Amino acid sequence: MPSSPMEITDLEVFSAIARLGSFNAAAAELRLAAPSVSNRIAGLERRLGTTLFVRGARGSTLTPAGQRLVGYARRCLDLLDQAVHSLDTGTPERLVLAAPNSFAATVFPLAFGALDGLAIAAHGRVAHSREVVEQVRDGSAHGGFLLTQVATGSLRSERLGASPMVAVCRPGHRLLGNPELTPDDLARSALVVYRWDAEGEPLAAVFDHPERRRDTPVHTTGSPEAAIRLAIASDHIAVVPRFATRTFLRAGHACPLPVRLPRWNVELRFVYLAANADNPGIAALLDSLPRLREELCG
Template identity: 45%
Template sequence: MATHESLETFDLVVFLTVARAGSFGTAARELRLATPSVSARIATLEHKLTTQLFARTARGSTLTPAGERLVPYARRCLDLLGEAHQAVGTEASSRLILAAPASLGTELFPPVLKILSDSSLQAHCRVAHSREVIDLLLDGTADIGLVINQAFPASITAHNLCRSRLLTVSHPRHPLAEQPSVSIDALSTSRIAVYRWNPDADILAEIFEYPRRPPERPVQLLGLPSVAIELAIKQDYVAIIPEFAAVDSLRAGTIVELSLTLPRWSLDVQLAYRREAAQTNAVKTLLANADAIAAGIQQD
């Protein structure tokens, strides 16, 4: 079996600081170290990994492709160590690491935290893309995840919370808001913002990419439905977003649903966890309250 030199935790801290700061000198000032010390630690890390992590130039330091690949792993290692410190002295069965994409976390973290708090259980929330949430479950960094339209490996169990249809919305004064029927062709000259829940959304966006679409009327793909709603309200966009993200704005009257339906498209909101975590108090509590959690992201 291959052996690897152990990595120092602080070397990973230094690495991430340099990656964010863009220079060894700036990172040294932030860490209150001498610049040669930062350089020496990065050199040691590069030696242990047998690869160059930064390209040094007169203007600063930029990540090499290998450095870019290391960034998420370094962050996860440090996050996991931080959570280990927090876990000491806490019953494992009463503690939950919950991960979700920002689009779901905005809606679900508050009711989930209340459910756990009412049961005297502790929770720590993390934000990651749906695919990254599955990776966090697989490596044990998260105990339970909330994701959208994902396939799972055999070691992960998934529970479908609800299905959320995609809505086409605009601000109430948009020219299409008064139309009794809106077709896809009618959006050919509208600015469009499509929520990108995963690569399937690229296919949806292509439906609106007409060859002669004016450049000032783009089709934008966005990772957060809230940003699409802001564009609809403030910049005259038509937004295509999941129903769970539109509820509050529809109730407030800041957006309205257009009559265009997209019958092929809906999003499954899924609760996922590692099989060995199924018997923990926290996971059992969330599963027992799955209907209440789903109600928090469905329109009344």
């Protein structure tokens, strides 16, 4: 057990070093003397009874104990920032939303749009799905958006819908105009497939055709937006959730390709604490769920 409570400055220094990978860079950012930063971390390590960083010629890296602490430290600092912000009656109320990187680019603009005309300043935070759940549960985020069936425990969960996997390509791609294609028809095409987690690996394996050349492998990515941008800029075909294609299709930057894919769907959900149901921002999002469902899965 720590011999004395951790100070806020300890967490700020620790988080800065973890983010920047350098004691000196953290000292410069926080405008502290380098010896003060070193002394802070040494004192924190003594109180916790463990080593938090390994210092080397190329910078400082987190130990396993430091990796466990970093998420808690950041959430503590986020909560403190929210507490201070909430007491400032001269600023709009703040709403913190979390979402995985693969969903954030699509859902945050829609969520922010639902708050138009309200005195609410939204902050969209990118995190892994399980981190989204943890942040909503501990209060460092008011609500979160999820892509997969992550256990949410005591959180309230609203289903937004299921988004099927689809194929898109750039305008003018040689395969456009075919009435229907199968995965086998793509054996000679460059592919990039969205892989959301281990469950997504079998989908990528569908395209491992015996005729596929070794110099045309199937790429995978956890970012559907990155997959679509690659397809737009080249002859790649992107296999991604339909929700991620909406902006690109409407702008005419990408075209749907009629590939008969296996029935893979990505589940979309909005989660929040029951205690936050009366929060004006959460209430506005709950009222906007029909529109969000239509935009994402309609």
